[in-house]
């Protein structure tokens with residue numbers, strides 16, 4: 486039996502602006518997805534996702550659900566990772582895979598990527614295929630394509646490598662050397678949203694007001710650059726202010742809403758250094774940079790405001806095989 490795990494991510498700065506070529510910063514956080522792989526005597530692939538509440542057997546392309554039929558599309562990306570790894574092994578064998586995750590799904594925290602990354606590593610180790618981190622990233626990115634069409638690749642990258650990353654369209658991901666643990670509270674509105682629709686709405690606004698929205702996008706990039714310096718210095722005060730400014734810009738381009746703003750003001754008013762939405766917006770999560778002594782207060786305030794919340798920190802550990 487092999488267990489591998491991989492972390493969730495949050496975007497600290499620069500979502501949406503990154504679509505237009507500006508830099509963005511993402512970090513891995515200490516919430517993980519765990520994949521447990523064991524060998525089967527037959528050639529089936531059995532996948533059980535505890536959090537999604539779905540399970541079933543694959544025999545080639547044929548799928549046999551254990552309970553509910555509507556589960557296939559959620560399991561196909563995971564199965565894709567398994568067959569890619571098995572394809573690198575010479576023998577045709579079957580695998581059982583149990584997925585358990587600490588990461589809330591559909592919240593912009595990269596849960597599907599963390600599942601693909603941990604699955605790839607667990608199955609690779611189980612069948613004795615040596616996979617570099619680059620290999621794991623590529624296989625997980627392929628699974629993400631089945632879910633999101635044209636993902637930027639940031640989720641599988643951060644989940645594979647851990648730490649902090651600067652990403653910019655058309656350039657390689659650059660690791661960012663940050664000593665600071667980046668103490669955060671993540672607040673979840675638990676509202677579902679479509680990142681694709683929000684990206685399209687921003688594009689319409691930019692096309693209608695190119696000179697206005699174009700300037701906002703450029704300022705978004707400048708904030709990310711200033712944030713890199715503040716992260717290196719470990720300057721929580723400046724980082725908090727930059728988070729607040731970044732959130733204001735995201736509001737201007739229409740991707741925040743009342744639910745997000747409600748949680749953000751609850752966090753700020755209870756002592757967070759700064760707070761913004763993270764990811765696509767329109768629902769999903771906020772992040773609040775919060776000194777250790779205030780974390781409990783901020784979590785309580787977000788929960789009083791109707792969200793769910795948890796503490797998170799940067800983790801430098803990407804994918805790992807558990808001892």
Ligand code: PMV
Nearest residue numbers: 500501503593637680764765
């Ligand atoms: O909601 P998430 O975590 O998938 O993040 C989306 C980030 C955007 O910048 C809005 C879109 C993108 O492809 O970069």
